[in-house]
Amino acid sequence: MTDRLPLPVRDADATATITGILKQRFGDRAETGDSLRRQHAHTTTWIGNQPPDIVVWPETTAEVSEIVALAHHHRVPVIPFGTGTSLEGQVNAPAGGISIDFARMNKVLAVHPEDLDCVVQPGITRVALNTYLRDTGLFFPIDPGADASIGGMAATRASGTNAVRYGTMKDNILSLEAVLADGSVIRTGQRAKKSSAGYDLTRLMIGAEGTLGIITELTLRLHGIPEAISSAVCSFPTVEAACQAVIMTVQMGLPVARIELLDEVQVRACNGHSGLTLPETPLLLLEFHGTDAGVREQAETFGSIAEETGGTGFEWTTSPEERTRLWQARHDAYWAALTLRPGASPFVTDTCVPISRLADCMAATREKLTETGFIAPIVGHVGDGNFHTLLLVDMESVDEVEKAKAFVSWLSRLAIENDGTCTGEHGVGQGKKPYLDEELGGAVDAMVAIKAALDPRNILNPGKIL
Amino acid sequence: MTDRLPLPVRDADATATITGILKQRFGDRAETGDSLRRQHAHTTTWIGNQPPDIVVWPETTAEVSEIVALAHHHRVPVIPFGTGTSLEGQVNAPAGGISIDFARMNKVLAVHPEDLDCVVQPGITRVALNTYLRDTGLFFPIDPGADASIGGMAATRASGTNAVRYGTMKDNILSLEAVLADGSVIRTGQRAKKSSAGYDLTRLMIGAEGTLGIITELTLRLHGIPEAISSAVCSFPTVEAACQAVIMTVQMGLPVARIELLDEVQVRACNGHSGLTLPETPLLLLEFHGTDAGVREQAETFGSIAEETGGTGFEWTTSPEERTRLWQARHDAYWAALTLRPGASPFVTDTCVPISRLADCMAATREKLTETGFIAPIVGHVGDGNFHTLLLVDMESVDEVEKAKAFVSWLSRLAIENDGTCTGEHGVGQGKKPYLDEELGGAVDAMVAIKAALDPRNILNPGKIL
Numbered sequence: 001m002t003d004r005l006p007l008p009v010r011d012a013d014a015t016a017t018i019t020g021i022l023k024q025r026f027g028d029r030a031e032t033g034d035s036l037r038r039q040h041a042h043t044t045t046w047i048g049n050q051p052p053d054i055v056v057w058p059e060t061t062a063e064v065s066e067i068v069a070l071a072h073h074h075r076v077p078v079i080p081f082g083t084g085t086s087l088e089g090q091v092n093a094p095a096g097g098i099s100i101d102f103a104r105m106n107k108v109l110a111v112h113p114e115d116l117d118c119v120v121q122p123g124i125t126r127v128a129l130n131t132y133l134r135d136t137g138l139f140f141p142i143d144p145g146a147d148a149s150i151g152g153m154a155a156t157r158a159s160g161t162n163a164v165r166y167g168t169m170k171d172n173i174l175s176l177e178a179v180l181a182d183g184s185v186i187r188t189g190q191r192a193k194k195s196s197a198g199y200d201l202t203r204l205m206i207g208a209e210g211t212l213g214i215i216t217e218l219t220l221r222l223h224g225i226p227e228a229i230s231s232a233v234c235s236f237p238t239v240e241a242a243c244q245a246v247i248m249t250v251q252m253g254l255p256v257a258r259i260e261l262l263d264e265v266q267v268r269a270c271n272g273h274s275g276l277t278l279p280e281t282p283l284l285l286l287e288f289h290g291t292d293a294g295v296r297e298q299a300e301t302f303g304s305i306a307e308e309t310g311g312t313g314f315e316w317t318t319s320p321e322e323r324t325r326l327w328q329a330r331h332d333a334y335w336a337a338l339t340l341r342p343g344a345s346p347f348v349t350d351t352c353v354p355i356s357r358l359a360d361c362m363a364a365t366r367e368k369l370t371e372t373g374f375i376a377p378i379v380g381h382v383g384d385g386n387f388h389t390l391l392l393v394d395m396e397s398v399d400e401v402e403k404a405k406a407f408v409s410w411l412s413r414l415a416i417e418n419d420g421t422c423t424g425e426h427g428v429g430q431g432k433k434p435y436l437d438e439e440l441g442g443a444v445d446a447m448v449a450i451k452a453a454l455d456p457r458n459i460l461n462p463g464k465i466l
Numbered sequence: 467m468t469d470r471l472p473l474p475v476r477d478a479d480a481t482a483t484i485t486g487i488l489k490q491r492f493g494d495r496a497e498t499g500d501s502l503r504r505q506h507a508h509t510t511t512w513i514g515n516q517p518p519d520i521v522v523w524p525e526t527t528a529e530v531s532e533i534v535a536l537a538h539h540h541r542v543p544v545i546p547f548g549t550g551t552s553l554e555g556q557v558n559a560p561a562g563g564i565s566i567d568f569a570r571m572n573k574v575l576a577v578h579p580e581d582l583d584c585v586v587q588p589g590i591t592r593v594a595l596n597t598y599l600r601d602t603g604l605f606f607p608i609d610p611g612a613d614a615s616i617g618g619m620a621a622t623r624a625s626g627t628n629a630v631r632y633g634t635m636k637d638n639i640l641s642l643e644a645v646l647a648d649g650s651v652i653r654t655g656q657r658a659k660k661s662s663a664g665y666d667l668t669r670l671m672i673g674a675e676g677t678l679g680i681i682t683e684l685t686l687r688l689h690g691i692p693e694a695i696s697s698a699v700c701s702f703p704t705v706e707a708a709c710q711a712v713i714m715t716v717q718m719g720l721p722v723a724r725i726e727l728l729d730e731v732q733v734r735a736c737n738g739h740s741g742l743t744l745p746e747t748p749l750l751l752l753e754f755h756g757t758d759a760g761v762r763e764q765a766e767t768f769g770s771i772a773e774e775t776g777g778t779g780f781e782w783t784t785s786p787e788e789r790t791r792l793w794q795a796r797h798d799a800y801w802a803a804l805t806l807r808p809g810a811s812p813f814v815t816d817t818c819v820p821i822s823r824l825a826d827c828m829a830a831t832r833e834k835l836t837e838t839g840f841i842a843p844i845v846g847h848v849g850d851g852n853f854h855t856l857l858l859v860d861m862e863s864v865d866e867v868e869k870a871k872a873f874v875s876w877l878s879r880l881a882i883e884n885d886g887t888c889t890g891e892h893g894v895g896q897g898k899k900p901y902l903d904e905e906l907g908g909a910v911d912a913m914v915a916i917k918a919a920l921d922p923r924n925i926l927n928p929g930k931i932l
């Protein structure tokens with residue numbers, strides 16, 4: 001597949017010039033060591049590692065602006081880097097260039113408890129932010145599996161298990177500061193909770209993976225830590241039955257905070273890894289946030305739904321220790337999955353479909369997996385219709401890797417045919433580029449026009465999305 | 467103030483050609499009568515009426531595409547028209563052109579109850595949609611005052627009293643179909659509840675007021691009609707005390723569905739108009755959605771907050787008749803306000819600030835209004851920090867109109883200085899263009915670049931926003 005926009009031509013002279021200038025300007029905050037550069041390229045799945053030429057650690061927006069203006073002048077790519085946990089090659093440098101590592105821009109700049117918002121730099125991770133916020137009684141709800149940086153989460157429009165109640169990154173950012181391709185700095189909005197003042201550049205930057213601008217500051221919406229939390233688990237005879245329970249839950253407007261599905265392969269993995277004794281059938285795990293009375297009522301209502309849809313072994317609790325025990329399987333899911341085939345590497349898919357199509361899509365996926373012979377648990381943020389398969393692949397086997405890629409293609413198309421997306425929360429990066437035209441058709445031309453208008457030299461994270 | 471993008475030059479030949487072609491092609495679905503053209507331009511406030519050259523009523527997306535392609539070829543503006551209830555001149559035709567009236571594209575194309583979504587044409591109004599949906603147990607929550615069209619509400623990023631719980635139009639649209647400047651048709655996303663597939667063109671089109679593309683179909687998120695609703699009212703000695711109650715309510719995470727403030731002038735108007743006997747001090751009206759037990763608990767919790775913040779006359783109920791009675795003042799607010807000065811026309815402002823600034827901004831606003839001498843009630847969607855003043859202006863008095871305009875400028879700047887926006891939910895149109903640069907600075911340049919890339923001939927609703 002060819003890129004819609006040509007990559008900047010690698011120019012050894014420009015690279016040497018830029019590297020020299022940055023080393024002089026930033027001292028030990030600019031590095032060109034081999035292994036360090038490789039750590040700043042893609043490391044998390046099958047996509048090859050394409051290291052940048054230099055890594056720089058700015059400390060202020062002005063420094064980011066300076067770096068980008070320099071890159072613009074010399075037509076050298078800039079690639080923003082948070083924690084490197086993206087899954088689709090977002091931090092690769094296919095045409096070399098400058099990796100901007102935000103590790104030193106990781107401060108909380110302001111917390112406004114009365115307004116339920118805070119202002120942060122992009123390098124802070126979600127765990128660090130929530131630790132910082134703990135005493136305020138507030139929290140930031142978006143929780144992708146990894147302890148990703150907030151800037152990276154915004155750039156990939158991340159979400160996770162809480163999205164069914166709290167939305168995704170697009171719903172929890174009030175405004176952004178970003179450095180544009182020429183080094184100019186913009187602010188996309190004010191701190192007001194809503195606005196109809198012009199084009200929604202906030203949402204345009206969220207999910208643009210640094211290709212339209214480099215995020216340097218974020219104003220986030222916060223939520224009150226709930227007075228009470230209840231957790232529940234329930235086993236189901238089939239994925240279909242579990243999905244039916246999810247549909248009823250969502251349709252009744254039960255304000256579930258989390259509703260996660262583990263399929264039978266995943267449950268078996270968790271039993272083995274964590275010494276659990278769950279029935280090896282599909283499992284739903286739920287969490288409710290609210291008042292004491294509210295979360296009790298919600299858990300009990302879900303109990304009735306579970307009964308009606310064939311659930312067994314329904315349990316719920318509000319005690320923190322018991323909640324941890326009930327959710328143990330979910331917390332360990334990733335590591336448990338890896339133990340199913342030691343030495344293999346995970347290929348993670350990320351399809352999202354309308355909930356009415358979820359049961360059929362998951363059944364077809366399981367059938368296809370059986371046909372391919374891969375060991376591959378399925379875990380789903382099912383309240384949103386989003387599910388991940390985790391294929392365990394021997395990366396030394398060319399045949400297996402090809403078969404895994406073919407499966408990703410098949411599954412992406414299955415989602416698209418079912419009015420869904422090939423990427424619910426992991427972004428496009430390099431890995432999902434082949435499916436974007438199929439999913440969005442002519443809309444991709446409009447994206448190309450916007451990219452060309454805002455970054456005519458294609459220096460902002462080139463080779464991603466388009 | 468000059469436009470950032472030059473308006474298309476009016477060309478009598480092109481207009482005559484276009485008019486001839488459209489009349490031949492659309493027969494009695496294309497009209498050029500004077501009064502009809504004037505009805506399709508701005509009619510709702512002080513902004514002058516700038517009629518289009520012709521009004522056309524398409525029935526399909528293909529017809530819209532045909533009209534826009536023709537307009538593109540002849541470099542003639544197209545202006546989408548819903549119900550004409552926008553407040554900032556969005557439907558005016560400063561360079562003439564074609565008004566596309568969506569009255570005949572008002573169908574519900576699909577309802578997917580399991581997925582809580584539906585697909586509609588842009589011309590359907592919110593009341594018609596909710597009437598259609600009633601038997602499904604679902605509803606679409608966005609409720610600007612007027613019975614606006616869903617397409618127009620999307621185009622202006624509308625919200626209203628429910629936004630504190632359900633968000634604005636940007637939060638309740640899954641995807642859009644739109645006709646671009648050259649007549650091509652795009653779809654911005656699938657029906658999946660979330661996606662990270664490329665740039666968020668859905669959110670880019672929402673609030674763009676038809677300047678980037680003409681919306682021809684919308685996939686909307688629906689919500690379950692709540693099992694129970696409770697309403698509450700409470701009077702407060704001052705706006706500050708009422709705002710303090712709002713802040714505590716929001717901070718406690720009480721999931722209030724509506725929380726509206728009427729200031730003392732508005733309450734007085736309502737007493738006079740609707741024969742009520744409310745204390746003539748600031749009044750909060752609330753609504754809670756949930757289970758029977760939940761809405762009872764929430765109303766009572768608010769009762770405690772009200773007591774703590776100096777509220778008096780707290781009342782709450784779940785009975786539909788009693789709810790209507792409690793909310794009477796709010797339902798009649800607009801008409802009650804107009805009776806304060808018969809014959810005068812309303813100038814409506816729409817500032818939105820962080821909640822922590824709300825009390826100060828409202829107090830400063832009341833002081834300024836006293837200074838100007840205008841009769842002007844204030845009504846606020848205070849859970850979002852959004853408030854409207856309704857200035858009653860004698861439009862025959864040049865002096866009054868100038869004074870009113872000066873007040874709008876003053877208030878817009880007050881909001882901007884307080885980290886807020888000059889337009890919370892009414893859009894920019896023509897009326898708020900002078901403040902966009904002050905509010906968003908260099909971000910406006912990025913908007914201009916996007917507009918120029920997607921509509922190089924500036925035919926899509928020219929002279930609006932930028």
